[in-house]
Amino acid sequence: MSEKEFQQVGESTTGPAQQNPYGPNPADFLSNVNNFQLIDSTLREGEQFANAFFSTEKKIEIAKALDDFGVDYIELTSPVASEQSRKDCEAICKLGLKAKILTHIRCHMDDARVAVETGVDGVDVVIGTSKFLRQYSHGKDMNYIANSAVEVINFVKSKGIEIRFSSEDSFRSDLVDLLNIYKTVNKIGVNRVGIADTVGCANPRQVYELVRTLKSVVSCDIECHFHNDTGCAIANAYTALEGGARLIDVSVLGIGERNGITPLGGLMARMIVAAPEYVKSKYKLKKIRDIENLVADAVEVNIPFNNPITGFCAFTHKAGIHAKAILANPSTYEILDPHDFGLKRYIHFANRLTGWNAIKSRVDQLNLNLTDAQIKEITAKIKKLGDVRPLNIDDVDSIIKDFHMELTTPMLKPTEGEGEEEPLDITGEPASKKVKTK
Numbered sequence: 014m015s016e017k018e019f020q021q022v023g024e025s026t027t028g029p030a031q032q033n034p035y036g037p038n039p040a041d042f043l044s045n046v047n048n049f050q051l052i053d054s055t056l057r058e059g060e061q062f063a064n065a066f067f068s069t070e071k072k073i074e075i076a077k078a079l080d081d082f083g084v085d086y087i088e089l090t091s092p093v094a095s096e097q098s099r100k101d102c103e104a105i106c107k108l109g110l111k112a113k114i115l116t117h118i119r120c121h122m123d124d125a126r127v128a129v130e131t132g133v134d135g136v137d138v139v140i141g142t143s144k145f146l147r148q149y150s151h152g153k154d155m156n157y158i159a160n161s162a163v164e165v166i167n168f169v170k171s172k173g174i175e176i177r178f179s180s181e182d183s184f185r186s187d188l189v190d191l192l193n194i195y196k197t198v199n200k201i202g203v204n205r206v207g208i209a210d211t212v213g214c215a216n217p218r219q220v221y222e223l224v225r226t227l228k229s230v231v232s233c234d235i236e237c238h239f240h241n242d243t244g245c246a247i248a249n250a251y252t253a254l255e256g257g258a259r260l261i262d263v264s265v266l267g268i269g270e271r272n273g274i275t276p277l278g279g280l281m282a283r284m285i286v287a288a289p290e291y292v293k294s295k296y297k298l299k300k301i302r303d304i305e306n307l308v309a310d311a312v313e314v315n316i317p318f319n320n321p322i323t324g325f326c327a328f329t330h331k332a333g334i335h336a337k338a339i340l341a342n343p344s345t346y347e348i349l350d351p352h353d354f355g356l357k358r359y360i361h362f363a364n365r366l367t368g369w370n371a372i373k374s375r376v377d378q379l380n381l382n383l384t385d386a387q388i389k390e391i392t393a394k395i396k397k398l399g400d401v402r403p404l405n406i407d408d409v410d411s412i413i414k415d416f417h418m419e420l421t422t423p424m425l426k427p428t429e430g431e432g433e434e435e436p437l438d439i440t441g442e443p444a445s446k447k448v449k450t451k
C-alpha cells in the first residue's frame with residue numbers, strides 16, 4: 014500500500030508517554046530504566062545473521078551511523094574469525110568514534126592476545142556454562158572455565174582496556190555455578206559481567222530474578238544479551254533493566270544468529286515510554302529509520318510491516334472508531350508519538366471500516382463545504398464501494414468531489430426522449446439520489 018492511500022494527520026502530541034501509568038516504579042531503587050547503556054552488536058551478533066556479509070566500507074558506514082545515533086558501545090566480530098575481520102576491527106578503532114569499540118572473543122589467551130592488539134577500547138569475553146555447551150561446545154568444566162577466565166581478564170586488564178566476562182547460555186546454567194564464576198571475576202576487577210539468553214528460552218520473570226540475584230553478588234555493571242526465539246527479547250531487556258542491569262546488547266533490526274536478538278528500534282520504542290526524557294536526550298531517535306534502511310539494504314531484507322516505529326503501518330489508523338478519536342487526540346490510540354522519530358501518522362480512510370469523522374477530515378483537507386448529513390451520505394457510498402473492492406484515496410476523492418460537484422452544478426434538464434437512463438456515479442447509484450440540502 015502506498016503512502017498516497019493514507020491521509021496524514023496531526024502535529025506532535027504532548028508526550029503521551031509521560032502520562033503512562035505503567036512506567037517504572039519509582040520505589041524500585043535498583044532499576045536502571047532511566048540510566049541504561051546500549052551495546053550495539055550489529056557488527057558482531059548481526060554478522061552472524063544468515064544473510065549478512067559486510068564489506069569493510071559497509072561496516073564503517075554502519076559504525077558511523079550507530080555512533081551518530083548515540084550508542085554507547087559498538088561490538089565487533091572477533092579478530093580471530095578471519096584476517097579481514099581483524100583488519101576491519103583495526104580500521105573501525107581508528108575512526109575516532111565517540112562510542113567505545115569492543116571486540117568479542119572466546120575465553121582463551123590465544124584470542125585475547127590478538128584482540129588487545131587491535132586498538133579496541135574493551136574486550137567482551139564469553140564462554141558457555143550450561144551443561145549443553147560444556148559437554149558439546151568446548152568440553153571444559155567450571156574449574157577450567159574459572160581459571161581461564163581469571164587469566165584472560167588479568168591479561169586484558171593489564172593492557173589498560175575494559176574487560177567484560179559473560180556466561181553463554183546463562184539461563185540453562187546451574188545457578189550456583191553461575192554465581193561462583195561471577196563472584197570470582199568480580200573480585201579480580203572485571204568491568205562488567207554479562208548474562209546471555211543464548212537460545213531465547215528465558216521469560217521476563219526469570220530474567221528479573223536472575224538479574225536481582227546477580228546484583229546481590231557482584232559490584233560491577235551487569236550487561237544482558239537476549240535472543241528472540243520465543244519473542245521475549247525486548248520484554249526481557251526491559252525487565253533486566255528494571256532488575257538492575259545497566260547495559261543491553263542490541264542490533265539493528267535485531268539481526269543475529271537464527272531470528273536474532275533485541276532490536277535497537279524496538280527497544281527504543283519500549284524505553285521512550287518508560288524513560289522519555291532520558292531516551293530523547295541521549296539518542297537521536299530520528300535516525301532510526303535511516304539506520305534500519307542502511308542495515309536492511311546491506312543484508313538484503315525488508316523492514317517487517319509490523320516493526321516497532323518503522324513498520325510501514327506503525328502509525329496508520331484505520332477503523333472509523335480509532336480514526337475519530339485519533340483526530341480528536343492522538344494519545345487515544347498512540348503510546349508513541351511518530352514525530353519523536355521524525356515520522357508522521359496517517360488515517361487510512363479508503364476502506365469499508367471508515368467512518369464519517371474520518372471522511373469529514375478528508376473533506377476539510379479538500380477544502381470542500383459539506384454538511385455532516387452530506388458527509389454521512391458520502392461515507393455510505395464509500396462503504397458500499399468498499400464492500401466490492403479495495404479502495405484507494407483517488408476512489409474516495411472522486412466520490413467526494415463528484416458528490417460536491419453535483420451539489421454545486423445546476424442539473425441539465427433532459428430533452429424529450431433523453432435521460433430515461435439516469436447516469437450512475439462511481440458508487441453505482443443514480444446521481445440524482447444525492448441529498449441537495451445544506
Ligand SMILES: CC(=O)SCCNC(=O)CCNC(=O)[C@H](O)C(C)(C)COP(=O)(O)OP(=O)(O)OC[C@H]1O[C@@H](n2cnc3c(N)ncnc32)[C@H](O)[C@@H]1OP(=O)(O)O
Nearest residue numbers: 091093094095119120121139140141150151152181211270
Ligand atoms: C553465542 C555466540 O554467538 S558466541 C560468538 C560466536 N562467534 C563466532 O563463532 C565467531 C566466528 N567464529 C569463527 O570464526 C570460528 O568459529 C573461530 C575462528 C572462532 C574458531 O574456529 P575453529 O578453530 O575452526 O573452531 P570451530 O569453529 O570449529 O569450533 C569452535 C572451537 O572453539 C572452542 N570454543 C567454543 N567456545 C569457546 C569459548 N567460549 N571459549 C574457548 N573456546 C571455545 C571449541 O571447543 C572449538 O575448539 P576445538 O578446535 O577444540 O574444537
Ligand SMILES: O=C(O)CCC(=O)C(=O)O
Nearest residue numbers: 139179181207209211238
Ligand atoms: O557475549 C555474550 O554475552 C553473548 C554471546 C552470544 O551471542 C550469545 O550467547 O548468544
Ligand SMILES: [Zn+2]
Nearest residue numbers: 058211238269
Ligand atoms: Zn547472541
